[in-house]
Every structure is written in C-alpha cells, then in structure tokens.
Amino acid sequence: xxxxxxxxxxxxxxxxxxxxxxxxxxxxxxxxxxxxxxxxxxxxxxxxxxxxxxxxxxxxxxxxxxxxxxxxxxxxxxxxxxxxxxxxxxxxxxxxxxxxxxxxxxxxxxxxxxxxxxxxxxxxxxxxxxxxxxxxxxxxxxxxxxxxxxxxxxxxxxxxxxxxxxxxxxxxxxxxxxxxxxxxxxxxxxxxxxxxxxxxxxxxxxxxxxxxxxxxxxxxxxxxxxxxxxxxxxxxxxxxxxxxxxxxxxxxxxxxxxxxxxxxxxxxxxxxxxxxxxxxxxxxxxxxxxxxxxxxxxxxxxxxxxxxxxxxxxxxxxxxxxxxxxxxxxxxxxxxxxxxxxxxxxxxxxxxxxxxxxxxxxxxxxxxxx
Amino acid sequence: xxxxxxxxxxxxxxxxxxxxxxxxxxxxxxxxxxxxxxxxxxxxxxxxxxxxxxxxxxxxxxxxxxxxxxxxxxxxxxxxxxxxxxxxxxxxxxxxxxxxxxxxxxxxxxxxxxxxxxxxxxxxxxxxxxxxxxxxxxxxxxxxxxxxxxxxxxxxxxxxxxxxxxxxxxxxxxxxxxxxxxxxxxxxxxxxxxxxxxxxxxxxxxxxxxxxxxxxxxxxxxxxxxxxxxxxxxxxxxxxxxxxxxxxxxxxxxxxxxxxxxxxxxxxxxxxxxxxxxxxxxxxxxxxxxxxxxxxxxxxxxxxx
Ligand SMILES: Nc1ncnc2c1ncn2[C@@H]1O[C@H](COP(=O)(O)OP(=O)(O)OP(=O)(O)O)[C@@H](O)[C@H]1O
Ligand SMILES: [Mg+2]
Numbered sequence: 001x002x003x004x005x006x007x008x009x010x011x012x013x014x015x016x017x018x019x020x021x022x023x024x025x026x027x028x029x030x031x032x033x034x035x036x037x038x039x040x041x042x043x044x045x046x047x048x049x050x051x052x053x054x055x056x057x058x059x060x061x062x063x064x065x066x067x068x069x070x071x072x073x074x075x076x077x078x079x080x081x082x083x084x085x086x087x088x089x090x091x092x093x094x095x096x097x098x099x100x101x102x103x104x105x106x107x108x109x110x111x112x113x114x115x116x117x118x119x120x121x122x123x124x125x126x127x128x129x130x131x132x133x134x135x136x137x138x139x140x141x142x143x144x145x146x147x148x149x150x151x152x153x154x155x156x157x158x159x160x161x162x163x164x165x166x167x168x169x170x171x172x173x174x175x176x177x178x179x180x181x182x183x184x185x186x187x188x189x190x191x192x193x194x195x196x197x198x199x200x201x202x203x204x205x206x207x208x209x210x211x212x213x214x215x216x217x218x219x220x221x222x223x224x225x226x227x228x229x230x231x232x233x234x235x236x237x238x239x240x241x242x243x244x245x246x247x248x249x250x251x252x253x254x255x256x257x258x259x260x261x262x263x264x265x266x267x268x269x270x271x272x273x274x275x276x277x278x279x280x281x282x283x284x285x286x287x288x289x290x291x292x293x294x295x296x297x298x299x300x301x302x303x304x305x306x307x308x309x310x311x312x313x314x315x316x317x318x319x320x321x322x323x324x325x326x327x328x329x330x331x332x333x334x335x336x337x338x339x340x341x342x343x344x345x346x347x348x349x350x351x352x353x354x355x356x357x358x359x360x361x362x363x364x365x366x367x368x369x370x
Numbered sequence: 371x372x373x374x375x376x377x378x379x380x381x382x383x384x385x386x387x388x389x390x391x392x393x394x395x396x397x398x399x400x401x402x403x404x405x406x407x408x409x410x411x412x413x414x415x416x417x418x419x420x421x422x423x424x425x426x427x428x429x430x431x432x433x434x435x436x437x438x439x440x441x442x443x444x445x446x447x448x449x450x451x452x453x454x455x456x457x458x459x460x461x462x463x464x465x466x467x468x469x470x471x472x473x474x475x476x477x478x479x480x481x482x483x484x485x486x487x488x489x490x491x492x493x494x495x496x497x498x499x500x501x502x503x504x505x506x507x508x509x510x511x512x513x514x515x516x517x518x519x520x521x522x523x524x525x526x527x528x529x530x531x532x533x534x535x536x537x538x539x540x541x542x543x544x545x546x547x548x549x550x551x552x553x554x555x556x557x558x559x560x561x562x563x564x565x566x567x568x569x570x571x572x573x574x575x576x577x578x579x580x581x582x583x584x585x586x587x588x589x590x591x592x593x594x595x596x597x598x599x600x601x602x603x604x605x606x607x608x609x610x611x612x613x614x615x616x617x618x619x620x621x622x623x624x625x626x627x628x629x630x631x632x633x634x635x636x637x638x639x640x641x642x643x644x645x646x647x648x649x650x651x652x653x654x655x656x657x658x659x660x661x662x663x664x665x666x667x668x669x670x671x672x673x674x675x
Contacts, residue, residue, distance in 0.1 A: 004499065007490035279486040282447055283547075284475025285503050286468075363474075364447040366486060367438045367559045 001289050005296035008273060015265055016301070022261030023305025023346065024312060029254035030339050031313040035329035036174075037243045042330055043173035044239050045232040047109060050123035050170070053090070053200035054209040056231040060222045064234040065094060065109070071195045072223065079220045080199055085212040087204045090119040091196035093186040099139055099179045100156035101147035107176040108139075110157055112186025112197075119200040122180055127151055128166035132182050138166035140177040142326065157181060158189045172326045201225075255342050258305070263350035266298045270354035274361065281363035294354045298347040306343045310336075392423035392585045393458045393477065393554035395444060400453030400463075402439050402610075413439040415610040416453070421555070424585040426578055428598060431607035437591040438559055440607065444589060445478045445557045446470045457554070475504050479548025479586075481558035481577075485540040487532040493543045494519065494528040497550050504551045518546045522576075538569035545576065556580065556588045562597065574600045595627065619645035623655050 009016055044066060048056070057080055058070040074091070081089045093112030098105045113121055113131055121131055126141050128151050137155055144150060144167055154161050157179060171178040187193040203212045209227040216225035226234070270277070277290055310331075317329035402414040414436040421427050429437050442448035443455060446462045455463045457477060465473065474480075487496045497515035498508075506514060516528060522542045532540055541561060548556055558577065562570030574590075578600040581588040590601070598604050606613045619630050626647045628634075633645035635652040639659060646652040 001499075001502075003495065004488065004491065007488075007495070011490040275486075276488050279482075279488070280503075281471075282445075282474065282480060283500055283503070284471045284473075284478075286471045289503065364442045366480075366482060367442050367447070 001285075001293045002296050005293045005300060008269065008293075009297050009300055012269065012272075015269060019261060019265035019301050020304045020308060022265075023258045023302055023343075024308035026254045026258030026261065027306055027309030027339055027343065028312045028316075029257070030251050030342065031309055031331065031335060032316055032329065033247060033250045033254075034335035034338070035313060035317060035331045036327065037239070037247060038330035038332045038335065039328035040174055040243075041236045041239050043326070043328060044175075045235045046170060046173065047111075047178050048228060048232045048235060051200055051228070052119040052123075052202070053228055054203045054207075055201040055213045055216065055225055055227055057199035057201060057216060057220075057223050057225045058197075060224050062224060063226065064231065064238055065198075066235055066238050067096070069095070070197045072197070072199065074194050074196055076220060076223060077196065077199055080201060080216055080223075083212065083216050083219050085203050085207045085215065086201055087207075088118055088202045090114065090117050090200040090202075091183070092117070092120045092198050092200060093183055093190070094197040095158075095186075095190075096176070097158055099137075099143065099177070101139070101144065101149050101153075104147045106143050106147070108143075108157075108179045109176060110186070111178060111180050112183040113180050114183045119202060122166065122168035122171060122178070124169040126167050126169045128164070130166065132162075132165055132180050134182050134185055135163060136165035136182065137162035138168055138180040139164055140171040140179070141167040141169050142172045142324075143177045155179075158186070160185070160189055174326045174328075251338075251342070255346070258302075258342070259346045259349055262298065262302060262305075262346050263353065265301070266294065266350040267354050267357075269297065270294055270357055274357065275366070277358050278361045278363060278366050281358075281361055282366040287359060290358045291351075291355045294358065295347070295351045298351040299344075302343045302347040302350075306340065309339075391477070391552045391554045392587070394423060395419075395421040395555055395587060395589075396454075396456040397444065398454045398456070400440075400443060400450040400455060402436070402443060402448065403451045413610055414443070414450075417607075417610070417612060419605070419612070421587045421589060423554070423587055424581055426581045426588045426590070426600065426602045428601035428604045429589065429591045429607055430593065430598075430604060435607045436610040437607050439610075441557055441559050441589065441591050444555075445480060446473050475500070476551050477554050479545075479551070479553040479556040481541070481544050481548050481556065481561045483560040483563045485532070485537075485544045485564070487540060487543055487547075489532055492529045492531055493524060493535065493539075496532070496543055497547045500547050501550045515546065515550055518550055519543065522546050536569075537565045538572065541565060541569075541573050542576070545573070545580075549580070554586060556586055558588070558590045558592075560592055560594075561590065562592065562594050567596065570594065571596070621645065621647045621651050623651040 059072055062068050062070040077089050077091050080086060091114060095110050097108060097110045099108045111120060115131060117131055122138050129136065129138060132138050137157055139155060144164065149155065149164060151164055151167065153164050155164055162181060203209050213225040213227050217223065280290060313331060317331060320327050320329055397417060397419040399416045399418055400414060401412065401416055404411045404413055417440060431437055439448065443450050450463050454461055462473060491499060494512060494515055497519060498511040501511035501514050502508060519528060522545065524539065524542055527535060527539055535543065556577065562573055565573060574597045577588050577590065580586055619628055621628055622644055624647060628645050628647050630645050635646040635649045637644045637652055637656065644655065646655065
C-alpha cells in the first residue's frame, strides 16, 4: 500500500509540487526565523565570549549586559583581586548608546577600557590600535565602512567627538555593534569617576571559575559573580525572552499555512481517487490498509516538504552572510526537532478528513459505476 | 466440456493450474430492500439460487431488475435484508462486517464493466497489489502476478499503465487480478459492455475456460445476447425475481433470434411450434408450407432449407 501512496503522489506532479512546495515554504518560515534568532543569540554574546574573562562581577542582582546597568564602587576591584584564585581584574564601564558616524546613528555597546587592559578589548583588530587612548575610539570595521569613514575620521559617542584609532572585526550583530573608548573618557562623560560597570576576572591557571565566582560572592559584599558561560547564558535568555512572542506567532503562522496547504492537497488527492479506494475496498482491502495509504501520502509529502524547507534554509544560511549584512542564521537542533514535530502534526491532521471520507465509502458502489 | 470449445490460435491461453479453491454458493430466499417508508424499493425479492463449483451462470434481465444488487450480495459487498447466502459451510449473510474483506479478498474475484484498475499503478502492480493484500510478500506477489498475466497473454504489457492498454487488455488485467488469490467464485457485472464484440467474445470464452479448466464458479451479469452460448445456465431476472427462463428461437423466415415468450407470432405445425418476429413472417411461412403459391414468391423461397 505504500507503493500505492507513492504512485498516487507522483502521478499528479503539479499537485505534488504545490503541496511539497507549500509545506516547504511554510516550514522555511519557521526554520529561518528560528535560525535568525539563534544567530542573534549567538552574536549577542560575542563580546562576552571573546572578552577573555573567566568570571564576570557585576552589581548585586545584575546578571547580564543587554538592557542592564551595573554600578560597582571602584574600590571593589581591589577586594576581588584579593580573593584567592584570582589572577587579574580588569574594570570596564559599559552603556548602550549610539555611535554617530557622518550623521548615521549606529546602536552600540560602548565599552570604557582602562589603559593596558588585559581583557575586554576588541578581539580582532583589522587596522590601527588595540586599546583606545584618551580621545580615541575603536569601532567596528563594518560599521565604519557602511558610514564611509576610516582611521583618523571623527565619530560622536556619548555626545562627544572621538577620533577613530582602530577598526575591529566580529564586533557587529544584526542589531548593534561594540565600540571601545578609554575608561577615563567614559567616566568623564558620565561624570562619575568613582564607579565601574563590571569587573572582568581572570582566574589563576588551572583554577575553577565556578569556585572562584562562589568565593567572590562569599567574600565581597553586594556583588554578583558569574562564570563566563553562565553570564553568556543569561544574556541569551534576555534575547530569547524578547523573541519568544515573535517566534511563537511566526511558528503558528507557518504551522497553519503548512497545515492548510497539506490538508487541502491530501484531501483533494483522496477525493479524486474516491472511486479507486472504493474498488480496493470491494476487492477486500481493509479500512486500515486504506488509512495507512492516505497517511503515508501525507507523511511522504510532508517529509519531502521538510527536506526542501531545510535545504532552502541551509541555502539561506550560506548565502546571507555573503550579502554583507550582519545577519547570521544558525540552525539549532532544537529548532529541527520542533519543526519535525510540527511536520508530523501537519501530516496527521491533514490525513484525518480524507480518512473519514474513506471510512464512509460503500464498497458496493463499485458495481454501480461510481 | 472442454471439447465444446475448440482451442484455436487466436484463443487466449489461460493459467493451467487447477483451483485449489472451489465451493458451492447457495442463495436462499434472499430479499434486498433499499430505503424505507414511501421511498422503499424492493430490488431483489425472495431469490434462490445454487451455483455449483465449475458452473457458469449468466443472469440477464431488463435494466433495474436487480441484477447488480443480487451480484453485490453474492460477493459479500451488500447485506441482504432477508434470506441467507452460504459459501460452503460459511453463512456470508450473517458474518460480522469486519470478516467480509477477507472473504472478498480470498473467495471472490470481481470483474467490472469499466475494469476499475488503479490508474497510478502498472498492470503488474495492479495485480500484485491484490496478492499483497492477501498477505503475499512483495516479490512473491509480483511473481505470481507476472506468471498469471503471462498466461493471459499480457507478458509484453506488464509494466504499462492502464491508460496505455486497450480495453481487452485492461479486462484481461482485471481477470488476472480477480484470479490472483485463487478465488472459488468469479463475479462479473457486464464484463463485455465496454468492449467490441470480438474482444467481448474472447473475454467470455476466457471466463468459460477458467470455469471449466480450473473448476471455479462464474456468475456473469450481462445484457449481451450473444454470450448466452457460453453459459451452463441462463437466468432471467425481472422485478427482482427469477422469471421462467427465456428461451430463444429462430424465426424460420428471416433468421432473427426471438424470445419465445415475446414472439410476435407463433404457429404450431405437425407438433412443432415455430416463433416469428412479426405476423408478416408467419404469413409468409404459412403460405410456403401449405403450398399456396402466391405470385412468384414461392420460387424465391424454394432454395431455403
Ligand atoms: N443504493 C440504492 N439505493 C436505492 N435504490 C437502489 C440502490 N441501488 C439500486 N437501487 C434500485 O434497485 C433496483 C435494482 O437496481 P440494480 O442496479 O440492481 O438493477 P440492474 O438490474 O443491475 O440494472 P442495470 O441493468 O441497469 O444495471 C433499481 O430500481 C434501483 O433503482
Ligand atoms: Mg447493473
């Protein structure tokens, strides 16, 4: 009967293309959106991932960077440095602001770096300085290119003019970029030289970041200390929380479109072969056989649609980065599992109506010529 | 029996195995009513019939007389309102609905007027599918189907889709499909209606030989006058009941076949009854026999046997 399913499907090529194509596009909608957000989630932690810090210390209760503000008294740095297992501490200042380059405003994480910062600076510099001196800024190379500026040009950050002294790579995401200025400039502009935002902590070689983080929280009051992976996970959660609703709506849309296309094609395909199913019944096929045939048709079409949708998404993921955008698509295992389940549900649901049709067929009708 | 049907070159070969499956079908006072109340239709009324193994029964009758209804009940496609249908020891009319598919699959072979092949499957697959439904493994099913179809002269057509086959070929595929699970009984509703008369005749002879050589019962419903000679028995169904069997006679004047009961005229002469298509023919016959010469007509008729 699986053969019948295959043959029925492939006999009407146009219907097959419509149903498989329709499902593929619907699933593409789900897969691609998931991939976009997975990509953003990954990009958003780039600064944390490449910071070089093992432990992040923040104001008590602050667990991430995006849309957060953390203030620590400058004196906390020496207390953290004194905790056993801590090799070095780099204080940074941080705020979300804009880099204005040639009238163009680019949302950015602004990082204030101390001179000779061991951690927290740009991780790949394509031109110029690695650490900004006073009056200098290091900005993302892509942002600079887009705004048509280069080394030595002026940009406005936190309302003040800075000279571009370095260009970094990998510091831009779909939504923002990272710009570095000196900690002294940052503090001066904020008018508060006594506080820092985060302390980046390097643990001694062979030491456990978890244990060091726990010790910091125990010995230094009013701070939260998290390992880099924990801090990054918190950051991703913020993005996830923001995107959940959008993803849910798009998933539902994709699911409904896929379902509608599939249900309609499986239904019409079955209806157009009503007489043949009647013949099979008359010849002695059991209802179960016929149900399986219909279900197999739905499953095969949906599986083909899934494959095609995945192929489209992979193609998109490969092409999009070539287009010079900061969009990156990341297909996650969880997303694949989810879309597979969605596909199964689509197949099962779209087979229900046709199966009911077949159940009601009277085998005696075959002698009446339909 | 076999000797009555000469084997000629043009005749289709048939599978030469003897059915391991023969059975007697007994119909006892079966009635079928459709609908209820004012719209009730009695399609078949108290019909009794026994079909022996290897027997060919032809059921004829006017349109709407209940032929298809009766055939559907014989094939366990339709439950009688009253009466019983027995296949050897099994009372089909009392079986639970879920036992019927198996009976249809293994005990009956169905042949339809419009062939009813699955359009997406090749000829071979159409036949093998039905073997597979009865539990044959894919390869075995195809082998059995191919063997049967080769015997039916379809060796070159195994992988053709139905749309690429002629009517006669399609009906032979359908016959192979009907035979593939070695059924005891073949049921055919107007199997030749969509075929030209030559092919129709071939199909009928094929059915006859299947009955005689393989000892299967064959019940055929047909309007087709010309096929009555292949049947062991011809039954006339009218208003849902078997009426006295129609016997045919030949008009001695014009040579036309006429039903005795419906002959326009008849004449008894020297203890023999003659039937005529019209009074004109009878008058001519009488004139000729009684030697009353009317003009030069007689001379014209003289040469006639
Ligand atoms: N499903 C049904 N519901 C109601 N009435 C039916 C049904 N099937 C058949 N009938 C009626 O039963 C009677 C017998 O029909 P049937 O099809 O058995 O006749 P038939 O002898 O096969 O006719 P034909 O030679 O035209 O095929 C007809 O009056 C028909 O209208
Ligand atoms: Mg009929």
